[in-house]
Amino acid sequence: MSGAYRVQKLIQDLQRNPAAAAEFARDQEPAYESYGLTGEEKALLREGSPPALHKVGLHPNLQMKFMRLKAPRPPGAPGLMDAYLDRLLGR
Template identity: 55%
Template structure:
């Protein structure tokens, strides 16, 4: 299977660890793309969001999900905490 150039994976991993940069990336990605030497073609494939395009680039599946969160969570993409998928079960899971 193709593996994406590391600069793509590094961009995603770095944004996940830097909420301020992630907030900038959500609204104005081009400077970050430039910083990580992401070509316009690569940026277009990434921002298509499609599994086929991102897999074609070789983006790791978990990092595909993180990328989508970074670009579409209103600047909070690096935050993993929040109202979530377990809410319907939490009273019983927490025995409260």
Template identity: 45%
Template sequence: MTRKPKMPGGCTEDSTVYRVQQMIEDVHHVPGLKERMAQDLEAVFSDYGLSEEQKAALREGAPPSMLALGVHPILCMQWSLVVNEQVRNHVTVDQLYLREMEAF
């Protein structure tokens, strides 16, 4: 019997939370995905095969809702930075990261 690799949050590739976590990871790594989300978030949710419960939690963007689905806490914060302007205004990790990357 072959074991599937563990993914963030301890899920396997075939678990439903994997799709949510993969989408959140992809926001920062797939060119144009963030822009697509801004234009048609529901289409992106459909592309990832998310359930209505998952879509509702992502639309809400509140970490407690996402944690209840089993989403890893770090990915909850990443998603909050994507969808919540107030969070982006209070967390300066993006600005610090960009400044450090400019040095390279």
């Protein structure tokens, strides 16, 4: 498995597993270990800057998902489009 795929697969799997995602939000290191990431890959993900995420080979869409996994929206926080929903839903 190539490095870029391994890292991307980690993000995709977390995205589909709420329990694992909650654990990841608390502590990312066990997930990095279990996916066999290299020291460099872990360092780039820990840094988390756009250039670092690009260098580790994370697709832009998965970069956004990675950032959300690291810092989930608090429960009850407004959604991206909430300001428009009354009008869109006619309520």
